Each structure stands twice: as structure tokens, then as C-alpha cells.
Amino acid sequence: MTSERREVLTRGIFKENPVFVIMLGLCPTLGVTTQVVNGIGMGLGVIFVLVFSNIFIALLKNFIPNSIRIPAYIVIIAAFVTIVEMVMHAFVPSVYNALGIFLPLIVVNCIILGRAEAFASKNSVLDSFLDGVGMGFGFTLSLTLIAFIREVFGSGTITLIPIGSFDGVIKIPLLYNYPIRILSLAAGALLLMGFLKAFFAWNSERKGETV
Amino acid sequence: MKTYARVGITLALIAAFAATSLAVVNAITAPKIAQYEQKVLEAALSEVSGGYALGSSELVNDNDSIVELYHLVDDNNTLAGYILQLNGNGYGGQMTIMAGYKVDGELLDARLLANSETPGLGKKAESPSYMQKFVGHGGLSEMPIKTNMLDKSDADSVSGSTVTFSAVARTIALGSNYVKELGVK
Numbered sequence: 448m449t450s451e452r453r454e455v456l457t458r459g460i461f462k463e464n465p466v467f468v469i470m471l472g473l474c475p476t477l478g479v480t481t482q483v484v485n486g487i488g489m490g491l492g493v494i495f496v497l498v499f500s501n502i503f504i505a506l507l508k509n510f511i512p513n514s515i516r517i518p519a520y521i522v523i524i525a526a527f528v529t530i531v532e533m534v535m536h537a538f539v540p541s542v543y544n545a546l547g548i549f550l551p552l553i554v555v556n557c558i559i560l561g562r563a564e565a566f567a568s569k570n571s572v573l574d575s576f577l578d579g580v581g582m583g584f585g586f587t588l589s590l591t592l593i594a595f596i597r598e599v600f601g602s603g604t605i606t607l608i609p610i611g612s613f614d615g616v617i618k619i620p621l622l623y624n625y626p627i628r629i630l631s632l633a634a635g636a637l638l639l640m641g642f643l644k645a646f647f648a649w650n651s652e653r654k655g656e657t658v
Numbered sequence: 659m660k661t662y663a664r665v666g667i668t669l670a671l672i673a674a675f676a677a678t679s680l681a682v683v684n685a686i687t688a689p690k691i692a693q694y695e696q697k698v699l700e701a702a703l704s705e706v707s708g709g710y711a712l713g714s715s716e717l718v719n720d721n722d723s724i725v726e727l728y729h730l731v732d733d734n735n736t737l738a739g740y741i742l743q744l745n746g747n748g749y750g751g752q753m754t755i756m757a758g759y760k761v762d763g764e765l766l767d768a769r770l771l772a773n774s775e776t777p778g779l780g781k782k783a784e785s786p787s788y789m790q791k792f793v794g795h796g797g798l799s800e801m802p803i804k805t806n807m808l809d810k811s812d813a814d815s816v817s818g819s820t821v822t823f824s825a826v827a828r829t830i831a832l833g834s835n836y837v838k839e840l841g842v843k
Contacts, residue, residue, distance in 0.1 A: 481779060511672075512665050519672050526676035530683050537687035540694050547781065548750060548774050631779070632818050 455574050459581035465558045466589035467647040472558040476590060477636040479549045482606040484615065486594035488542045489549055490587025492535070496527045497559050497586075498579035504567040505575035520563045521554070528554045558586055596639060601631030698771065699756075703728065703741060705786070706758035708766030710738045718742075723832055730758065739766060740837050746829030749821040750774030755829050763838040764797025765789075768830055780822030782815075792827065796834035803827040 465471045472493075479485040503523050504511075511519045532550050535543040543550065553559065562582055567575040598604055603623030607615050629635040703712060713729035728741040739760045746753045753773035758766035768789045775781045782788060791812045795801045804827075805813050805820060816823040 478776070481776070507672075510668065512661070512668055515665050515669050519669060522669075522672050522676050526680055529680055533680075533683050533687040533691070537690035537694070544784070547776075628817065 452574070452577060456577040456581045459578070459583070459585035460588060461585075461647075462651070463582075464585045464589060464647065465561075465582050466586060466593075467644055468651070469561070470644075471561050472556045472586065473640070475549050475552060475556060476593065477633065477640065479546065480590055480594035480597055480636060481601070481631055482598050482604075483591060483594045484542075484606045484608055485546060485549075486590035487587065488546050489553075490583070490590050492531050492546070492550060492553055493556065493558065493586050494580065494583030495531055496524065496553050497562060497583040498576060499527050500524045500559055500563055501567040501575040501579035502572055504563045505570060505572040508568050516564075516568065517560075520560060520568075524559050524563070525554045558582060593636070593639060593643065597630045597636065600627045601629070601635060602626050702756040702769040702771060706741055706756055706767040706769055708739065708758050708760075712741075713737075721836060723829065724836060725754075737761060740840065742833040742836065744829045744833050746825045748773055748775050748825040749780050749819070750776065753825065753829075755826065755833075757830050757833050759834055759837040760797060761837065761840075762797040763834040765792050765795060765801070765830060765834060767793055768826075770826060775822050776819070779819040782819065783822050783826050788815075788826075792830050796831065801827065801831040801834055803831050 459465060461468075463469060466473070466476050475489060479489045500520070500523055504520055507519070507523075528551065531553070532543070535546075535550065562578060566578045570578070595605070598606065599619060600622065603619045603621075603626045605617040605619070607617070627635075630639065707730055710730035710732055713731045715726055715728040718724040718727050723745050724742050725745060726743040728743075729737060730739040730741060732738040739758060741756065741758045744755045744757060746755055751774045753775070754771040755768055756771055757768035760766060767786075769786065770783045770788070773781075773784070775783060791802060791808060800807070802808050802812075803824065805816060805823060808816070
């Protein structure tokens with residue numbers, strides 16, 4: 448793998464993190480991050496849709512006339528989202544129920560259309576695939592980080608996937624009885640987002656990159 | 659003209675391809691989804707029946723919020739209560755609630771089924787323990803339909819999702835009143 452390829456794959460995680468640096472897809476980010484499991488589930492759904500829509504758009508980039516590229520991208524993305532939705536409903540109904548309205552809303556998630564327009568429509572299939580994986584992974588990590596902080600301090604729990612006798616919920620002593628309730632509400636999500644954005648901006652500046 | 663035709667045909671081809679692949683996936687997943695929904699419905703019915711046996715069921719036409727009514731019978735085959743499938747309006751839109759009542763309107767148990775409440779907040783109403791604050795009310799004691807009618811720990815547990823709480827409470831209370839009227843008839 449050349450260093451450019453590696454750059455395409457890894458820049459979604461820190462340097463061009465879709466949530467903290469490019470500031471895309473903030474609605475689902477703030478909406479679903481009340482529990483860790485929702486962040487992970489939403490992230491996996493986005494990785495799947497992003498990778499496949501990037502591949503198909505890169506494949507079809509010479510076939511789609513420029514004037515109708517946006518409707519064409521939306522049809523492709525919506526088809527993949529609907530597939531994810533039906534498959535999750537049939538095979539993992541618990542995750543489907545937890546994500547609720549945010550699953551169909553992946554269609555209008557600006558990360559996916561943003562990457563289709565900014566990257567996949569101008570680059571090769573392999574690069575678009577790597578970009579999809581990197582950006583999707585960066586999105587998942589960001590969601591999990593926000594959800595972790597919000598859930599630990601806002602509810603005093605960490606909710607993961609229930610396996611066997613483990614019900615999936617880890618209770619944190621003290622914080623469970625005296626949670627900082629605002630963090631689990633929308634206002635707390637915005638506050639936390641501001642702090643994390645400041646941290647990422649500081650981090651880029653420290654490394655001498657322009658924000 | 660030629661460009662328009664090319665644009666139109668391209669878009670039509672993409673849409674047709676998307677529609678075909680969705681039809682294939684739907685054909686595979688639809689029976690599984692229907693099976694799952696049926697299982698959820700049956701599980702909810704047995705959970706809210708309070709141990710009574712399920713009798714005949716009928717569709718309800720005289721109340722917009724009530725979809726279906728199931729009779730509950732005890733060991734001597736006499737009427738012990740009802741289960742109602744109710745529609746309520748939550749924070750995220752329509753919600754379906756399955757609720758079992760004794761003949762005097764007292765709630766046996768209830769479950770929140772299909773809903774679009776916020777994950778982590780209103781969605782918590784899906785857990786069976788959420789309904790404990792309503793169980794036993796609606797008959798002799800009043801159904802708590804406002805947060806100030808709850809004790810402190812219950813009131814704390816619904817903070818952040820008051821709209822969901824009132825929607826669930828009002829829907830269950832409506833069912834309770836409907837059952838009471840049935841008893842008089």
C-alpha cells in the first residue's frame with residue numbers, strides 16, 4: 448500500500464474526522480449518542496452504506512451525466528439504506544428497534560452525500576472504497592466517544608450488546624445515583640460537542656495543520 | 659433533445675436497478691419480518707394477560723385510539739378482563755401499546771410495541787419495568803398521568819422524556835376508562 452493510499456484510509460480518523468473536523472452528520476451524532484450501543488450500531492450502518500455507495504458511485508462516475516449527479520447519488524444511497532434497514536429488521540431486530548428513526552435518516556446523512564460528491568465522483572474505485580472505510584470508521588469512533596462520555600456522566604451506565612446472562616448494561620457506582628443529567632439531554636450533547644471540537648482544533652493547530 | 663433523453667434514460671436505469679435490488683431483498687426479508695412481528699405480538703399478549711387465558715378477539719370501531727380488543731377468561735371460563743391494542747401519540751409520532759386490564763379497569767400490565775421515541779430517552783419506555791408505575795392503578799386508585807403523581811424515583815426516571823411518559827400514561831388511562839364503560843354496558 449502506497450503512503451497516499453494509507454493517507455486516504457487513515458485521514459478520516461483524526462486529520463479529516465467527519466464529525467469533529469469537517470463537521471458533517473451532526474444531527475444523528477447528537478441524536479443517537481445517548482447510549483454507547485446506539486453509537487456503535489449507527490456507525491456500523493453508516494460504514495456499510497458509505498463503503499457501498501462510494502464503490503458504486505466511483506464505478507458509475509463516467510456513466511452519470513453531471514446535471515443529474517445529485518438525484519442519481521441519492522437513489523443509490525437510499526437503495527443501500529433501505530437494504531440495511533430491511534436486513535437489520537429481519538435478522539437483528541433489537542438493533543433495528545434501538546436505532547429507530549435514525550436508521551432511515553442515514554439517507555440524508557451529509558457524510559455520505561458529502562463523500563460521494565467530494566471524493567467518490569472524482570477518484571478510483573479502490574480509493575473510494577478506502578475513503579469509505581476510513582471516514583465510516585472515523586464517524587463510528589466519534590459517535591462512540593461522544594456516547595461514552597454522555598452515557599457515563601449523564602446516566603452513570605455503559606450500555607453494550609446483551610450476551611447471555613449479561614444484560615448489556617454496566618452500572619458505574621456513584622455516577623449511577625448522581626448523574627449529571629444535562630449530558631444525556633440535547634443541550635449537554637451540544638456543550639460536549641463544543642469541547643471536543645475545541646480539543647480537535649487545538650490538536651490540529653499543535654501539529655501545525657491549518658484548521 | 660439528445661442530452662435530455664440521455665439524462666432521462668440514465669436516471670431511469672439507475673432507479674430501475676435500485677428498485678429491482680430492493681424487490682429482491684424485500685422478498686427475502688419480508689417473511690422473516692412478518693414472523694418476528696407476530697412473535698412480538700404474541701409475546702406481548704401473554705405478558706400483559708396477568709395469567710388469565712386469552713379468549714376471543716374483535717376489532718374496535720367506536721374508538722379511534724383502540725384497534726383491537728381481546729377477552730381474558732379465568733379457569734371457570736368467566737370473563738376476567740380485557741387486553742386492548744391501543745394507539746397513542748408520542749414524541750416521535752404514533753406508538754402502539756398493548757395493555758391488559760381487569761374488568762374494573764385496573765391495569766394488569768402493559769408493553770410499548772412499535773414506536774419512534776428517542777433512543778436512550780423515550781425508548782426506555784419499551785422496558786417492562788417502565789410499566790410498573792402504572793400497574794395496579796386505573797381501578798380503585800387513579801392512574802398517574804402527570805409526573806407529579808409519581809413518587810420521586812419514578813419521576814426521576816422519566817425526566818428528559820416527559821412527553822413520552824404523558825403519551826404512554828394517557829393512552830393507558832384511556833384504555834382503562836374504555837374497559838370501565840364496557841363493564842357498565
